[in-house]
Amino acid sequence: MINARGGKVYHDITKHSFLEIPDSMEGKVYEVLSVGLQKEGHPIVTVQVGDLVQVYRLPQDYVNWINHLREASVMGIKMLPAKVEFGKRSDGSYYAEIL
Known part of the structure; x- marks a missing residue:
């Protein structure tokens, strides 16, 4: 399936690098278009590099960060798209910093 940002999302999470x-x-630093949780809570990120939009897996350490961004979005605070380190x-431990 193609997500709202134009990235191809596989049902089988193992197909994502x-x-x-x-x-x-x-x-x-990446240009992050969106983040989300795939089936069974696997974190994914949609990034743009030049004209290419790609969906990648993230380590499980990023689940709380993604949930924080999703909660902010529900409250009307849109943090993405943005450059993220x-x-x-x-x-x-892993980190993600919105620049």
Whole structure:
């Protein structure tokens, strides 16, 4: 199926690659169009790179972040689309920062 942002979403989550997130304090910035939870609570993100719109899996660590964005959206606060930095802290935890 094609989502509202033009990304192809597979019913089988394993067909999606994981978003490339560096294992260093310096994260990687993506143009994030939307986020969501796939079946069984798997977090996904739709990003745009140039003219290409792609849907990727995220580690389970991002479920709370996605739920926060979804709750804000319901209250009328639209945070996406936006540039978002994804990274991994020295303690091994993941982060996402809207720039």
